């Protein structure tokens with residue numbers, strides 16, 4: 553794994569955003585795996601700036617997001633679909649027909665999982681996957697478990713995740729379930745970038761990079777992949793031996 557400690561979120565966003573822009577310039581129809589949360593936003597801002605400067609077009613690129621809440625209208629302000637519209641798609645030239653999400657309102661999670669797997673396969677697989685990491689080492693909504701997960705599935709959100717996000721749901725109840733890509737399906741990406749900043753991620757980063765590879769730290773599975781770039785700020789890297 554290529555681990556880079558950069559001074560702050562802006563430097564990380566520029567580095568990671570530039571990797572996405574370089575890929576799309578080299579392969580206009582690139583397949584991008586995208587994430588939500590705070591960590592990816594500086595990278596999206598860099599992609600927006602490069603697009604606004606006329607240095608890249610995303611019009612042929614295809615996107616797949618990692619996860620989406622269940623029991624929430626897709627257009628609700630707190631859906632991950634709406635988050636991505638606000639933070640990236642509305643300010644660039646990604647085409648709506650190229651944007652893919654798991655359907656959190658599916659009546660059949662197994663059929664939806666297979667649909668997503670086949671859609672990613674039909675696109676040629678994900679060329680570059682962006683990830684954040686949860687404080688407990690989760691990726692997407694893959695929480696610590698007894699086994700690594702495989703394909704996309706419907707998962708119950710943890711109490712801490714529900715607590716951390718409930719304040720944003722002032723009009724309808726906070727969802728208690730989400731559809732998420734499984735760890736194996738995430739690892740099928742050709743290349744991955746993981747971003748972690750702040751002291752709250754230091755334990756998870758240490759476990760990911762220096763602990764055992766275990767489903768108790770889902771992010772540790774990335775150590776099995778041959779092309780992972782990790783961007784950390786000094787606070788997130790603070791507990792690393794090296």
Ligand code: GLP
Nearest residue numbers: 588589590591684685686692693
């Ligand atoms: C959520 C998301 C993950 C994200 C993680 C960290 O659980 N499902 O995809 O990586 O939280 O989010 P943040 O980057 O805001 O710290």
